[in-house]
Amino acid sequence: QRAAKALTSLPLExxxxxxxxxxxxxxxxxxxxGTRAIAERxxxxxxxxxxxxxxxxxxxxxxxxxTLSGDFAGAALLIAEAHAIGAATGTRFAPYTALRLxxxxxxxxxxxxxxxxTLERAAGEGQGLAAKTAHSTAAVLCNSLGRYDxxxxxxxxxxxxxxxxFVSMWAMxxxxxxxxxxxx
Numbered sequence: 141q142r143a144a145k146a147l148t149s150l151p152l153e154x155x156x157x158x159x160x161x162x163x164x165x166x167x168x169x170x171x172x173x174g175t176r177a178i179a180e181r182x183x184x185x186x187x188x189x190x191x192x193x194x195x196x197x198x199x200x201x202x203x204x205x206x207t208l209s210g211d212f213a214g215a216a217l218l219i220a221e222a223h224a225i226g227a228a229t230g231t232r233f234a235p236y237t238a239l240r241l242x243x244x245x246x247x248x249x250x251x252x253x254x255x256x257x258t259l260e261r262a263a264g265e266g267q268g269l270a271a272k273t274a275h276s277t278a279a280v281l282c283n284s285l286g287r288y289d290x291x292x293x294x295x296x297x298x299x300x301x302x303x304x305x306f307v308s309m310w311a312m313x314x315x316x317x318x319x320x321x322x323x324x
Contacts, residue, residue: 141165141169141171143165144165144166144168144169144171144174144178145174147162147163147165147166147178148174148177148178148181150162150182152185152189155181155182155185155186156186156189156191156194159182159186159194159197159198159201160179160182160197160198160200160201162178162182163175163178163179163201163205164306166178167306167309168305168309172205172208172209173209175201175204175205176202176205176206176209178201179198179201179202179205180202182198182201183195183198183199183202186198192225192228192229192231193229193230193231194231195222195225196222196223196225196226196229196231196233197231197233199218199219199221199222199225199237200218200222200233200236200237202218203215203218203219203222203236203237203240203241204236204237204240206218206237207237207240207241207244212241212244212245215237215240215241216241218237219235219237219238219241222237234258234261234262234267234269234270234273235254235258236270236273238254239251239254239255239258239273239274239277240273240277240280242254242277242281243277243278243280243281243284244280246281246284246285248281248285251277251281252278252281254274255274255277255278255281258270258271258273258274259271259274259275262274268301268304269304269306269307271297272297272298272301272304272307272308272311273298273307275294275295275297275298275307275311276294276295276298276307276310276311276314278290278291278294279291279292279294279295279298279311279314279315279318280314282294282318283314283317283318283321286321288317288318288319288321288322289318289322291314291317291318292315292318292319292322292324294314295311295312295314295315295318296315298311298314298315299311299312299315
C-alpha cells in the first residue's frame with residue numbers, strides 16, 4: 141500500500157518510462173481506486189506533453205479500472221479513444237479493455253469473436269500477455285454463462301505463467317469459482 145501511494149506522485153519522466161506498470165502495486169492489493177487515481181493522473185500527464193503513442197496503453201489501465209468499478213460507459217469511451225489514437229499513431233496494442241468489457245457485459249458473440257481474434261494474433265506475434273488476457277476473459281464469460289468446465293480450462297491457461305502476476309491474479313477467482321461449481 142505504501143508503494144501504491146508513492147506511485148501516485150511519480151515525476152513525468154518516470155510516468156513516460158513506466159506508463160501503465162505504475163498501477164501494479166495498486167492492482168496487487170486489489171485497490172481499484174488507487175489504480176484509477178494513478179491511471180487518471182498518468183493519462184493527464186501524457187496528454188499534456190503530447191506523448192500520444194503511449195496513451196493507448198495508459199488508457200487501457202484506466203479502462204480496466206473503469207470496468208472493475210462498473211463504469212461500462214466510461215470504459216467504452218476510453219476504448220474508443222485508445223483505438224482512435226492507436227490508429228492515428230500506428231500504435232498496435234491488444235484489446236485488453238475491450239475483452240474485459242465484453243465479458244463483463246455478457247456479450248457472448250462479440251466477446252468470443254474478440255477472444256478468438258486476440259488468441260490468433262497473440263500466437264502469431266508472440267504476445268503472451270494478450271493470450272493470457274484472452275483466456276482470463278473467456279473464463280469470466282464462461283463462468284457467467286454457467287459453462288464451468290470451459291471456464292476452468294480458460295482460467296488454468298490464464299494462470300499457467302507464475303511470472304506474470306497481473307492476469308493470473310484476476311483469473312484466479314475465476315478458476316476457484318469454475319472448479320467449485322463444477323465439483324472439482
